[in-house]
Amino acid sequence: MAVQSRWIKMFVSFILMLQFTGAHSRDLLLSFTVRDGDKVTLPCENVINNHHNCDTTTWIFTDSRGTAAVELVNHGQIKESDKSDRLSVTAECSLVIKKVTAEDVGRYTCRQFIGNPGRQQGPDAVVYLSVVHMTEQKNADEVTLSCSVSIYERCKYKVKWIHNSEALNRDYSNLKSSESPCSATVTFLKLAYTHISTYDFNCSVTTEDNKEQLFTFSTQSSGKKPGGILMSKSF
Template sequence: MKRKTEKEKMSEYHLCLLGLIALSSLLTGASGVNETHVFISSGENVRLPCNNTLHDCKSTTWIYNRFRDSADELINLGIKMKDTERRERLSLGSDCSLNINNISTEDYGSYTCRQYVNGQQGTDAGVYLHVLHVSQTEISAGLSVTLFCQLYSYPRVPCDDSVSSERIQLFWVNQAGVKLTRSDSRYQISSSSDPCIITLNIILLNEDHNREWRCNVTQRDQLKISVTYTVKSSEPGTKPFQSPDNYTRV
């Protein structure tokens, strides 16, 4: 058997190395490393970045997908689609980003910025939009209130797919930013079978007037968004509990 020369061995090594690099690129694309996650509170305006934009937006198409088997074109080659339900709330930024005004819980989902070059489909850049919404019950006669915090996240069924893969967590904190736990008897914190919903029941005290509670969302231990609720004393003609009055987006 003919023994390989050092030059032949090096050539095989380089071919093997190139193969590994190509395989690594394929795996990176499949795992969604280049995907972006955007967190927003309902009622706010949001900008979804297009991370693969070319020299102008005439090659850019934005596609929306909330369910695995459906897709809608919002922007086609830089032009807003006329039959889009959300047409009045959509606009294309100068950098080809997609702007959505007055976000609702119906806007969560997967958005794809796709490029077409000479009529041929090019690369895609994915954006996952997560919408945080907090609601509440009226203050009861026994002076307690329940807050509901829900993250609308793609895919919704099951929500724990995105929560576990992206290490997304929902939790309540007090005005000082301390995480609330079940050790305090006047707080009842519960999570449903859906990890994207967490509720907080509070037995109110006199000193709770104007006190804040916040629902925080973290991704990989980094704060992404926080919605604050403030309890007000009940007065004739006014609601005892306000809507969100503050949010923090990171």
């Protein structure tokens, strides 16, 4: 009985350790979805207290194509790269990316190093960045709006068009919509919809944990307004 009791205690301790580790990992794992052309700030969740000018912080980028990881920030300093002119680091060691493009989609890892040579301190803080892209195609008598999301891994998002707060989950007269993984289109006749604007359409992007963002249609982000409205929903 004593042996059995000891094994039970060990098993319970192991389960509690897994739960704590899982919760801690979730605290250091974030994701953002923004419009192309917008600015985004990626927080570093493992910043060391009393850091000076982020001299312990390094940011590493891995794109969605599986190419080698690139160091964007080394000990708080922006490194030369094809996107370095769009990068900056805040006082809290967050990474700021201006004029986001599909090339910025990927995994961003914030790491802390102390000493010389540097020794990594604590776990990685990871941020996944996804980017929404919208297009408009005009033919002689109809208009087609497209919305797609580029993500780091396989598509886990639901994308659909909404018009005047109503989901286009069925075909209307003179208005057709279609959805596929991480993309959606809506086509309408110009003559039938002369009284509305394309800005009446919103692209709804819902993550696997039911966080929804609405992106008002525009072919190019102005940079003056947030890329999307974040909402919570239940299915």
